[in-house]
Amino acid sequence: MIDFVKMHGIGNDYIFIERLSGNLPDDIPALARRMSDRHFGIGGDGIVLILPADGGDAHCRMRIFNADGSEAEMCGNAIRCVARLVHESGRLTANPLKVKTGAGLRVLELQVERGVVGPVRVDMGPPRLAPAEIGMRLEGERVLDLPLNAGGRKFRINCVSMGNPHAVVFLNEPLDDFAVERYGPLIENDPLFVNRTNVEFVNVTGPGRLNQRTWERGSGETLACGTGACAAGVAAVLTGRARPGVVTVRLNGGELKIEWTEGGNVFMTGPAEEVFRGSWPE
Numbered sequence: 556m557i558d559f560v561k562m563h564g565i566g567n568d569y570i571f572i573e574r575l576s577g578n579l580p581d582d583i584p585a586l587a588r589r590m591s592d593r594h595f596g597i598g599g600d601g602i603v604l605i606l607p608a609d610g611g612d613a614h615c616r617m618r619i620f621n622a623d624g625s626e627a628e629m630c631g632n633a634i635r636c637v638a639r640l641v642h643e644s645g646r647l648t649a650n651p652l653k654v655k656t657g658a659g660l661r662v663l664e665l666q667v668e669r670g671v672v673g674p675v676r677v678d679m680g681p682p683r684l685a686p687a688e689i690g691m692r693l694e695g696e697r698v699l700d701l702p703l704n705a706g707g708r709k710f711r712i713n714c715v716s717m718g719n720p721h722a723v724v725f726l727n728e729p730l731d732d733f734a735v736e737r738y739g740p741l742i743e744n745d746p747l748f749v750n751r752t753n754v755e756f757v758n759v760t761g762p763g764r765l766n767q768r769t770w771e772r773g774s775g776e777t778l779a780c781g782t783g784a785c786a787a788g789v790a791a792v793l794t795g796r797a798r799p800g801v802v803t804v805r806l807n808g809g810e811l812k813i814e815w816t817e818g819g820n821v822f823m824t825g826p827a828e829e830v831f832r833g834s835w836p837e
Contacts, residue, residue: 556834556835556836556837557572557580557586557834557835557837558572558573558832558833558834558835559571559572559590559597559602559832559833559834559835560573560640560829560831560832561597561599561829561830561831561832561833562636562639562640562827562828562829562830563632563636563778563808563827563828563830564631564632564633564635564636564779564781564808564825564826564827564828565632565778565779565806565808565809565810565811565825565826566777566778566779566806566807566808566809567600567630567632567633567777567778567779567780567781567808568598568599568600568778568830569599569600569601569602569603569619569630569632569633569636570590570591570597570599570601570602570603571602571603571605571633571636571637571640572602572603572604572605573605573640573641573644573646574604574605574606574607575605575606575607575615575641575646575647576607579604579606580837583602583604583618583620584620584624584625584626585624586602586620586837587601587602587620587621587622587623587624588622588623588624589837590602590835591621591622592622597833597835599622600621600622600771600774600777601619601620601621601622601627601630601633601773601774602619602620603617603618603619603620603630603633603636603637604617604618604619604620605617605637605640605641606618608655609655611655611660612653612660613653613654613655613660614641614647614649614652614653614654615637615641615647615652615654615655616654616655616656617633617634617637617654617655617656618657619633619656619657621771621772621773621774622773622774622775623773623774624773625772625773626657627657627719627772627773628656628657628658628718628719629656629657629658629661629717629718629719629782630780630781630782631677631679631717631780631781631782631784631785631811631823631825632779632780632781632825632827633781634654634656634661634663634677634781635663635675635677635781635825635826635827636827636828637654638652638654638663638665638672638675638827639665639672639675639827639829640827640829642665642667642672643670643671643672650664650665650667651663651664651665652665656718657718658680658717658718658719659680659718661677661678661679661680662677662678663675663676663677663678664676664677672827673826674824674825674826675824675825675826675827676822676823676824677781677822677823677824678820678821678822679717679718679782679785679820679821679822679823680717680718680820680821681819681820681821682715682716682717682785682786682789682815682821683715683716683717683718684696684697684698684714684715684716684793685697686698686714688716689714689715689716689720689721689752690716690720690748690749690750690752691714691720691747691748691749692746692747692748692749693747697793698712698713698714699713699790699793699794700712700713700794701713701714703722703742703745703747705738705741705742705745706737706738706741708738710724710738710742711724711725712724712742713725713790713793713794714752715785715786715789715790716786717782717785717786717821718782719753719772719782720748720750720751720752720753720772721752721753721754721755721782721783721786721787722742722748722752722753722754722755723755723757723783723786723787723790724742724754724755724756724757725757725758725759725790725791725794725796726756726757726758727758729758730756730757730758730766730767730768733756733768735756735768735770735776736770736775736776738754738756738770739754739756739770739775739776740770740775742754742770743770743772751772751773752772753769753770753771753772753780753782753783753786754769754770755767755768755769755770755780755783755784755786755787756768756769756770757787757790757791759791759796759797760805762797762798763797763798763800763801763802763803764802764803764805765787765788765791765797765802765803765804765805766804766805766806767780767783767784767787767804767805767806768806768807769783769806771783778806778807778808779806779807779808779809779811780806781811781823781825784804784806784811784813784823785813785815785821785823787802787804787813788802788804788813788815788821789815789821792815792817793817799815799816799817800814800815800816801813801814802814802815809825809826810825811823811824811825812824812825
């Protein structure tokens, strides 16, 4: 049996397996596909393993596997859930909490009241803007408003890595009726990207406010994406669509606060919620 905790960060839901001690499950990609299935499994955007740090300054390590079994470098919503889970279990109560990810070390500040973790602020590190750092078959320093054709339509993409690749598309038309499921996978799998990309479709709705829908690499459309909200905030500042400072990003599952000034680190603040616990019979 595999004990798990189902959690979500504004609707971006994962199945968390804590292995700070003990062995790893067998064939993790296949396990991720089975557990994430919303009809025959638990249901989720993927699974997250919480592991020993194995040296260095980190308190623990996080590995993320998408619903299709592919491994992701980082997830801003999942890492907030990791912080709440290990703190409230009493296993790791350091605050700030340092978590090792596939995108590097991340530092989290937990707002705790009477032992319950509320909003979590994550130092997401600096955005990476060079095509080589994002994983693109391009040269240059930045990718801003680059024309890209997908499905017979021309988009302009703004590319940012937050440890994982993102293509941000600003749209003038309302997001509610936009065909994310049509254009998302076409941009995700464009040959321009070495290892595919996450895609954010974004409306600017006011000073310092964005609406976002995300097509997540390996999972399809998700209710939220923390690294994607960071990428959208950075892209909005770089293209003059938002001022440096705090940008509020509204996603289908809720809101995130993104803080960024050019040359600095990106900070993301949002909630983490537990849904239920159980045991997987395998």
